[in-house]
């Protein structure tokens with residue numbers, strides 16, 4: 140109980156990439172987030188964990204502009220982005236993926252990724268309709284980058300399939316590819332490994348590491364504690380809309396509040 | 412490959428008046444052709460952004476009236492002032508019709524795209540009704556139900572012959588064909604670009620589209636403007652080929668005809684409105700004299716129901732699906748045959 144009253148532990152000195160301060164989100168009377176503050180520092184993999192209904196997805200919705208917080212502020216790279224629409228937040232380099240699979244179903248996998256490179260293009264309407272050289276160059280470059288991204292997420296063989304026809308796991312990969320194509324500086328992943336089998340989860344973990352190695356900061360929501368504990372630099376725990384703890388993986392696993400609220404029996408498997 | 416098919420089809424269509432110079436047939440096909448341009452324009456919105464405009468005849472009518480009025484010249488008293496507009500060259504009038512229709516497309520886009528789905532549909536229906544009322548009642552300007560008559564034909568400058576009026580049945584046919592080719596190419600190039608991908612992203616999953624930085628409302632407006640502009644061109648074409656227009660051009664039945672053409676042919680495909688437009692544009696004429704008008708409408712209804720039952724996505728997507736499956740099967744048979752042959756060689 141005392142944890143939320145303490146000043147936030149500074150995980151690292153220097154300016155945070157993302158900072159929530161005193162964010163409260165009421166959804167039709169229900170307090171989904173209550174005075175939540177947290178910071179994500181550049182270059183880290185930070186995880187946001189907590190039981191079902193803790194407010195993790197709500198936090199993502201507030202950060203990425205899909206919900207306007209009742210009070211409090213969200214700032215990204217030192218700029219107050221509270222209340223900006225999602226597309227403008229994405230344009231600043233803050234991109235989120237969705238908890239439920241989210242793809243452009245009637246488009247091919249290739250088209251999905253190509254579409255996601257939207258912000259990398261700039262051809263005008265006239266140049267597009269007249270098929271000017273500048274348009275052709277840009278399209279060729281985007282196709283090349285699309286191929287590279289498909290290679291990266293391992294969907295090259297599926298390039299011509301409709302996204303709706305992919306397996307669940309492949310749709311999750313495509314979702315990550317779509318988010319990555321938007322060139323995030325901070326990537327929010329909402330339960331990306333849900334529904335993946337253990338070997339797929341391992342591959343997925345490697346991929347997240349690779350993404351982080353390219354300089355992308357990651358904020359991860361995930362229920363797979365093995366993955367969370369092995370990959371995170373820092374962990375924030377939510378329960379019923381409150382931040383109840385934060386710290387490194389070791390500290391979190393030994394925190395009695397966290398064990399009581401969330402980890403419980405799951406702790407054994409995480410330590411194993 | 413696709414380009415060659417396109418070129419051959421256009422060339423064959425262009426030869427039609429030479430091969431079969433029947434004036435009745437040519438005028439029927441031209442009338443259908445104008446509706447196909449309108450259907451192509453509706454598909455820009457309905458097919459690619461997923462927004463159903465049930466007032467599309469308004470853009471058609473605005474293009475028709477603007478172009479007709481400017482080419483005829485008019486005078487109208489506005490707030491006590493008399494505004495006199497001299498007749499303008501017919502192409503200037505035609506292009507103005509496109510621009511005015513596009514401007515209304517922008518306005519409707521701005522107004523209506525704050526609201527999506529059912530509200531957008533209602534806004535567009537109301538818009539078309541208001542336009543029809545204006546055309547009916549502002550007799551000073553539009554002549555109301557007495558119609559605008561003697562609208563000049565479009566002209567063409569031909570080296571050696573000078574400026575000719577495009578009044579013959581073949582000339583009208585070629586004009587309509589050219590408009591179709593142009594509209595088709597513009598839409599094809601629009602759709603196969605970053606603009607088209609953004610619009611399709613909006614249609615498929617608006618939430619996801621926003622998350623990757625696509626300002627969806629801006630693209631809705633771009634598509635609304637282009638859609639209205641092409642509909643305006645179809646209207647101008649109608650005004651200068653039929654050469655008489657009355658407020659009926661705003662009627663709901665024309666919008667419904669466009670919607671049927673697009674949905675039957677396959678919304679969201681380039682060829683869909685053309686195929687649907689050929690069928691539903693020519694059918695009334697083919698059936699005329701054969702069956703009574705009431706029966707005609709029943710036949711349409713039945714045809715539409717059958718189409719939607721057996722080809723819910725429309726003719727073109729169903730056909731494409733068949734081709735894809737056939738190809739896949741051929742490929743599978745080939746790979747199945749190859750190892751068998753290899754075994755045979757070893758034995």
Ligand SMILES: Nc1ncnc2c1ncn2[C@@H]1O[C@H](COP(=O)(O)OP(=O)(O)OP(=O)(O)O)[C@@H](O)[C@H]1O
Nearest residue numbers: 166169171189190191192193194195196197198238
């Ligand atoms: N759009 C909404 N309308 C009504 N209630 C909502 C809405 N979004 C979230 N909530 C409520 O807010 C609370 C927090 O939900 P949220 O989805 O953020 O939880 P979560 O931590 O992501 O849970 P999970 O692990 O199950 O994904 C829940 O009680 C939920 O019912």
Ligand SMILES: [Mg+2]
Nearest residue numbers: 195196197238
């Ligand atoms: Mg959630």
